[in-house]
Amino acid sequence: MEFIKELVFDARGLIPVVIQDASNGEILMLAWMNEQSLQKTLKTGKTHFWSRSRKKLWLKGEHSGHFQTVKEIYLDCDGDTLLIKVEQKVGACHTGYRSCFYRKVEEGGKLVIRGEKVFEPNQVY
């Protein structure tokens, strides 16, 4: 894969990946890939990430069934960030929201919930 030569992984061997809903442009999450998880993503067409907390490769949806099917991949000018447009099954966030960015900063710095709840986590995990 020619484009992988252009990628700049950080000192930990990771690259941040912005995940965007291909259908409506909503930002669903930011996650991290190492080269192995990128290769698995390319091979299977389903996003795989590197979990920094669990220190393991992770297929998005492996527990929930809420897989992300890759539609388009973009690379930024520096080659140190990927943007992947996906078809998201049900919801991206483990809290039950469609997007991980379900909290908005309002006047005075107060956080309010603006996201769409699409599943009940305790019925899924």
Place this chain on the structure above:
Amino acid sequence: MEFIKELVFDARGLIPVVIQDASNGEILMLAWMNEQSLQKTLKTGKTHFWSRSRKKLWLKGEHSGHFQTVKEIYLDCDGDTLLIKVEQKVGACHTGYRSCFYRKVEEGGKLVIRGEKVFEPNQVY
């Protein structure tokens, strides 16, 4: 600002920030903020970042005039990523494209330019 307590800065004191065009949902760039650049962003309404390569605070548009006016701020579930929707003047990328993600990965991993060129860098910098 109440929401700042919820933020998780990394070991370097940084947090990644996804910048999205408020008008059409296009992802413009990913950049990094420390607490000082976030405070400046909140105070002025214009995005300020931390440059990891130059190790300095940076007002987006300080050389080009291509400022980003903050419209909305969102926080992800873990509090370790921000999403800021902006009004982007001219273009976000120093290469002259509207978005830093102007290169798309096509069949076989080949990179093709898909972004919109909106200015000539050598006439701006």
